[in-house]
Amino acid sequence: MTRPSEVTRERIMKAAERLFAERGYEATSIRAIVARAHVNQAAINYHFDGKEGLYRAVLQAAFQGLTEQQVAHAGVASAMSREEALVAFIRRQLRPLLARDEASRHIRIFNWESVHPTPVFRKLISEEAAPFMSVATDLVHRFLPAADHRTLVIAALWLLGQCSIFLRNRERLADPPLSLSFDESEVDWVAAMVSRWAIAGLGSMA
16 A cells, blocks of 8 residues: 555655756746645655755656666667667667657756756766666677777767757657657657668777
8 A cells, every 4th residue: 555655755756747847947946846746845855855855856767767678678688689789779769759748758857957957967867877878888889899988988978869869859850840750650760760870880980
């Protein structure tokens, strides 16, 4: 049975996630979160020790939501050919294009961070991004076995950038003049195209 305190915590998280996605961290007030969650400020202080702690919890959930599948599939990917593993990696990176609601909010929160980065976000990434980055660097290492660590990190960031441009700009890409619609078949097509280019690019660097 779910305890009342857990229900309250989850309600606060959902309300904060929506507001942070809509307004960003700085423009979201505790008063607005309290009103949206139908709780008092004491509940936020009790569960999260204030706005910063709440934002970290939301960021942590968002980051895990967008990366946990990659980390979970690392073992499976190691049994694939490097080309198959890269295609699967890119497809998972692009799957949030099909998502609505929660995943969309996660992307919007990270979009705010790209414009107005916060110390909370930088600290979270420094502490929790290592497993995900290891997946990406291990993957490019299979194409660049002789590369040093710096080169692998740059190559991994380049690979991630080929996907993140679609995720960050999904809503704008749907508008004229581009008018791109990301349904299942379209996302598969984009993933296949990006995969071919990435395989060609990484292969040429070896």
